[in-house]
Amino acid sequence: MxxxxxxxxxxxxxxxxxxxxxxxxxxxxxxxxxxxxxxxxxxxxxxxxxxxxxxxxxxxxxxxxxxxxxxxxxxxxxxxxxxxxxxxxxxxxxxxxxxxxxxxxxxxxxxxxxxxxxxxxxxxxxxxxxxxxxxxxxxxxxxxxxxxxxxxxxxxxxxxxxxxxxxxxxxxxxxxxxxxxxxxxxxxxxxxxxxxAEDDDDIIQMLSLWQSLSPQIIEGMESMAIEMIGRSNERAFKLESLSYILVLLSQMNRRTKPLIDAVVNRFTYESIDPIHYREKYLIRMLSSLNQLNYVDINFLKKTSDLLCNRKFLDVCAPSDRRDLLVAISHSNWSYPRLLNEYIEKITDTNNDFSPQDYLVFVSTAARLHSRSNYLNEVLFNYVIPYVRREDLDPHSWLLYVWSLSILGCVPLIHVKSVMNHEFYNQLMNCNDSQSEDTLNYKQIIHKLKLLNIKGVAELEMNEKIDFQPIVGKNHETIKREATVEKFRKNVFKTLVTFGPNFETNISTPFGFSIDAEFIANKDNEFLSLQEYGVLGADPSNSVRDLPQGFQRCALMCFGFKDSLLGESGLIGTHELSIRLLRRMGYNVIAINQTSLPFVRGVQINERLKAIINKSFD
Known part of the structure; x- marks a missing residue:
């Protein structure tokens, strides 16, 4: 009472x-x-x-x-x-x-x-x-x-x-x-x-308490969530809840594959009331899956189509449209419909894009659509005039100029803006004289981007770059992931059987490495590099002219993450490497992990010979 x-x-x-x-x-x-x-x-x-x-x-x-x-x-x-x-x-x-x-x-x-x-x-x-x-x-x-x-x-x-x-x-x-x-x-x-547990709200509240619970209890909650999500005929599971489950998993850094599979399959293959297809939930799911390093091409296609059908850019917050670009970029999801939606929005004179929005768009386009020549007109007319050096910090400005270089439409004034001591010192937070051995990971990445831009300027714009901090050879490159390194070693073992006519792991002056250089013709006849010289993608190297029918070849090995999802193309940075090598007259032989079967001995030798032969077509 x-x-x-x-x-x-x-x-x-x-x-x-x-x-x-x-x-x-x-x-x-x-x-x-x-x-x-x-x-x-x-x-x-x-x-x-x-x-x-x-x-x-x-x-x-x-x-x-x-x-x-x-x-x-x-x-x-x-x-x-x-x-x-x-x-x-x-x-x-x-x-x-x-x-x-x-x-x-x-x-x-x-x-x-x-x-x-x-x-x-x-x-x-x-x-x-x-x-x-x-x-x-x-x-x-x-x-x-x-x-x-x-x-x-x-x-x-x-x-x-x-x-x-x-x-x-x-x-x-x-x-x-x-x-x-x-x-x-x-x-x-x-x-x-x-x-x-009666509904998806119970599941969300349970998982949201993960910081206070033991792993065993969280596993029990995840099992219950999987069971409830699977009861698609008995219960309505809101898209908001599916989205929030993925958000929580990304916050926990728990890559619980059965639960992620259940959420993705529930969304991809089961019917959900269209009234629940809110753009922010769809983008949140894409962003969370990206953080969980989980890629499903059917999920990506359905989500992308739903967003495009709803003209999502007209209702999304700027942060949401940037999150979407980051998510599809990291997933290597090159989907023309999404690109066209952004182009349509950008070419609208009333668009509300900020310099940061343009930066994210350009960097994503460079990674996923580096072969799209029709982008150049859009960038020259609707992006480049509206992004200035003072709009971005040094790291973002370098990313912007580097991305334009990959797309093949970087203005010379932009190249010069990053090739000066004042910008370099701001970018690297160091002096020009800092030793290469003392550079941290982030500084190495910056330097490789500058070298890429240098290659575009010298090989495609005929503009000699004599900026001392990036002049030289044998620049340190980033170590490849373990599966790619293993694949490269297997390829090198096969090359050894062809004779002493190969040079491997060649560092170039333009910020990338050549896995193997050799001289051959379409009949798989090889010439000695000791006699004709190693070019190493360096125009300053002295090499002999080749006999008719022979070409200097650059073999490049790539992994699954270097390729566009569901396509044969490569992400932009590798497409740039190939483009620059071809500018120098190389016959570039790009080999993906899927190109060679998991066989040994004579079979893999024959397969590699066939790939080399086909490159001369």
């Missing part, structure tokens, strides 16, 4: 009039989770009780009784709503804790709640405790301990939803042994009720 009417009414009026707390806006945007919104029945959309204190007083006057205790549910919720509103005002800095505690009205309110804890429903108890904790009231306070004791007593009988809400709130407050007991008790009872 709650306190008698008159004293409590006076306290509420005093607290409410002082803070105007019953006008708190948008409870749904408060610290309360979405799972507890329905518990505030009896309140309107602005956080005001649908039944006011005045209404209750009027009702009670019609039935006067000085000895009557307040048990009306609406009045009880008004008391609890007052506590919640006070906590929000305190968080916003509208009231200090010391000032509130000294108030006699506050003391009456706290005593009322303490005396009537047993009459609260589970969620009322949980939310009230959370409101007091948000106010930063001492964990040793009698009221806090009273509420926590009641939660401990009720834990075994709470529903899964109540346990989830309590745990979600309380994991942030574990300063005392009792508070730690509350969390442990919630987890213990949560585990026993995993199989009572």
């Amino acid at each position: 709650f306190l008698r009417l008159n004293p409590l009414k006076r306290c509420l009026n005093a607290l409410n009039c002082d803070l105007n707390v019953l006008s708190v806006k948008c409870i749904s945007n408060s610290v309360y989770s979405r799972g507890s919104d329905h518990l505030l029945d009896g309140f309107d959309g602005f956080g005001r009780p649908k039944t006011s204190t005045t209404d209750i007083c009027t009702d009670l006057k019609a039935n006067p009784n000085d000895n009557q205790f307040i048990s009306d549910r609406f009045f009880r919720k008004e008391v609890l709503q007052t506590v919640f509103s006070l906590s929000q005002n305190m968080v916003k800095g509208n009231r200090s804790l010391s000032e509130l505690i000294e108030s006699s009205d506050w003391q009456v309110l706290c005593q009322t709640i303490e005396d009537n804890v047993s009459h609260m429903k589970n969620r009322e108890l949980i939310n009230t405790l959370h409101s007091f904790l948000v106010m930063n009231i001492s964990a040793e306070d009698v009221l806090i301990q009273c509420l926590e004791n009641d939660i401990l007593w009720r834990a075994k009988h709470m529903t899964l939803k109540d346990l989830l809400v309590c745990l979600q709130y309380h994991v942030r407050y574990q300063t005392t042994d009792q508070q730690k007991r509350v969390v442990n008790e919630m987890i213990i009872n949560l585990v026993t009720k995993l199989d009572t």
Whole structure:
């Protein structure tokens, strides 16, 4: 039973009039989770009780009784709503804790709640405790301990939803042994009720607590999620929930393949109400899968088509459209429909693209669409005039100029803007004289990009670059991934059987390496490199002219991640290497991991000979 009417009414009026707390806006945007919104029945959309204190007083006057205790549910919720509103005002800095505690009205309110804890429903108890904790009231306070004791007593009988809400709130407050007991008790009872999960909201709330749970409990939750997602005929699983599961997995850095497979398959192959196809959820799924290093071509195609069908660029936030480009870029997903959507938006004179938007678009196009010659006109007319050096930091500007170089449309003034000492020192955060041996990974990447740009300038623009910090040979390159290195070694073993006419692992002055250089004709006849010289993609090297029918060949090995998804083409940086080598007269032989079967001996020799022979066609 709650306190008698008159004293409590006076306290509420005093607290409410002082803070105007019953006008708190948008409870749904408060610290309360979405799972507890329905518990505030009896309140309107602005956080005001649908039944006011005045209404209750009027009702009670019609039935006067000085000895009557307040048990009306609406009045009880008004008391609890007052506590919640006070906590929000305190968080916003509208009231200090010391000032509130000294108030006699506050003391009456706290005593009322303490005396009537047993009459609260589970969620009322949980939310009230959370409101007091948000106010930063001492964990040793009698009221806090009273509420926590009641939660401990009720834990075994709470529903899964109540346990989830309590745990979600309380994991942030574990300063005392009792508070730690509350969390442990919630987890213990949560585990026993995993199989009572009713909907996707339960799954989301369970997984969102991953930081407080053991790996074994998380695995149990993931198994339950897989089971629920698989019940496509029994339950509606919202796209928002599928998206959020992937977001949580990416935050946990948990690449739980069965769960990811379940989410991807549920979206890709099962019907979902089109009303749930919100653009931000689709992009969020793509971005999360990218972070999880998970690629599924059917998922990518369906998502891309849905986005294009809905003209997503007209409604997406700038951050979302950038996230999408980053995701498809890292997935090597070269999909012309998406490119055309961005081109259509960019060529609209009313577009709201910022320099950062243009940067992400250009870098993505360079990686995925380096062969698309029709991009040049778009870039020259609608991008390059609107991106200036002062718009971007040195790292971003280098990426922009490098990407334009890959696309074959970099202005000479842009090349010169990165080939000067002032820019170089800002970029590398060092002096020109810093030794190559002391460069970190990021600095090495920057230097390789500058060398690529140098190659474009000298070989395609006939502009000699004599910028001392990047002049020289044998520049350090980035180590390839293990599977590619293993593949290269197998190819080199095969080359040895052809005779001593090959030079391997040649560093070029343009920021890339040649895996093997040799001189051959279409009949697989080889000439000695000792006699004719190794060019090494360096025009300054002295080499002899070749007999008719022979060509200087550059063999380049590439892995799965170097190729575009579902296509035979390579990502932009490798296409640039091949383009520059061909400019120098090389017959470039690009070999992917899928080009050679997993065979040994004579068979692989014959296969490699066939690839070399075909390159002369």
